[in-house]
Amino acid sequence: MKPKPVEISFTPADNQRLANLCGALDENLKQVETALDVVISRHGEHFSLSGKSSQTKLAAQVLRHYYHQSQHHLSLEQVQLGLIEVMNPQNASASIAEGDEATIIKQPASPALLTRRSNLYGRTPRQAQYLQQIQEHDITFAIGPAGTGKTYLAVASAVDALERDLAARLILVRPAVEAGERLGFLPGDMTQKVDPYLRPLYDALYDLMGLDKTSKQFERNTIEIAPLAFMRGRTLNQSFIILDEAQNTTPEQMKMFLTRIGLGSKVVITGDVTQIDLPKHQKSGLVEARQVLKDIRGIAFTHFQSEDVVRHPLVQRIVNAYEKHDKQKQES
Numbered sequence: 001m002k003p004k005p006v007e008i009s010f011t012p013a014d015n016q017r018l019a020n021l022c023g024a025l026d027e028n029l030k031q032v033e034t035a036l037d038v039v040i041s042r043h044g045e046h047f048s049l050s051g052k053s054s055q056t057k058l059a060a061q062v063l064r065h066y067y068h069q070s071q072h073h074l075s076l077e078q079v080q081l082g083l084i085e086v087m088n089p090q091n092a093s094a095s096i097a098e099g100d101e102a103t104i105i106k107q108p109a110s111p112a113l114l115t116r117r118s119n120l121y122g123r124t125p126r127q128a129q130y131l132q133q134i135q136e137h138d139i140t141f142a143i144g145p146a147g148t149g150k151t152y153l154a155v156a157s158a159v160d161a162l163e164r165d166l167a168a169r170l171i172l173v174r175p176a177v178e179a180g181e182r183l184g185f186l187p188g189d190m191t192q193k194v195d196p197y198l199r200p201l202y203d204a205l206y207d208l209m210g211l212d213k214t215s216k217q218f219e220r221n222t223i224e225i226a227p228l229a230f231m232r233g234r235t236l237n238q239s240f241i242i243l244d245e246a247q248n249t250t251p252e253q254m255k256m257f258l259t260r261i262g263l264g265s266k267v268v269i270t271g272d273v274t275q276i277d278l279p280k281h282q283k284s285g286l287v288e289a290r291q292v293l294k295d296i297r298g299i300a301f302t303h304f305q306s307e308d309v310v311r312h313p314l315v316q317r318i319v320n321a322y323e324k325h326d327k328q329k330q331e332s
Helices: 015-022 024-036 053-068 076-087 125-136 150-163 190-209 211-219 251-258 285-292 313-331
Strands: 006-009 039-043 046-050 139-143 169-174 223-227 239-243 266-271 299-303
Touching: 006 053, 015 024, 015 053, 024 039, 024 053, 024 076, 046 053, 053 076, 125 139, 125 150, 125 299, 139 150, 139 285, 150 169, 150 190, 150 239, 150 266, 169 190, 190 211, 211 223, 251 285, 266 285
Parallel strands: 139 266, 139 299, 169 223, 169 239, 239 266
Antiparallel strands: 006 046, 039 046
16 A cells, blocks of 8 residues: 655745755755655645655655754755765664654764864764774774765864874875886876875865865975885874775785884774775785784774765665675575
């Protein structure tokens, strides 16, 4: 039997608030439809929501929440981030009683970070835990699918450490697997050689510090790029070090990297063990480190899941679809 549509109305009608709620060309409503897999029909201040009963009820709560916030313009990013939090099954705040206009989006307890983004915090309980672990541990591993904020939140924590003078410099490390780490054969200086491999880290820095400030920090060598192949023999003191794409390190490289850590330094190692680009016969250093170091005090591990994806709401559904497909392949 087809579920009965959920009907909601916002009366008395306020055209400006309705326009803010719906967005230009109903873009905000389309985001709700896509994220929650419902169909929304609108006639003035009256809305009809069709789909699975649980999803239409949640969509109705979302619309009530955003109408409550619609005294001001609602950006597409605001709507998408809010939907990500509502969709997270760990977030019990989405179970608020229907009809309550209070906020249904409860922010997980998360450390405050000094960055250019004033609204930056862990959007899911695991993200909040990850930020807390970075602050409390000298070495933190973040393992999980793309879009879960592993790298972005690590860079945000590093920027915060620089702003608070908790670190003298930030060192960004990434294996250049596609070039076989033979960087000497690539054209340009060191920055130009490794630039394509560090682009996601640059993007995060520009977003969190601004282009001008980031450029000045590079000029002062406060921020340094360090290809993994060139880390051997160094000792890194008073530094915040991020090793990104660590699934593409070999066990030997991972051990070499971990033994570079000097006094007063903090390290975050991120990677996705489902996207290893190493030759098939080569074991990943991240996979081995997860096994070897899991019981060592002072080292923290955060294992992100698809529900921690903080990108376009469709990304979480894409990750879930691939996980389901891979599971079916293994079972067949």
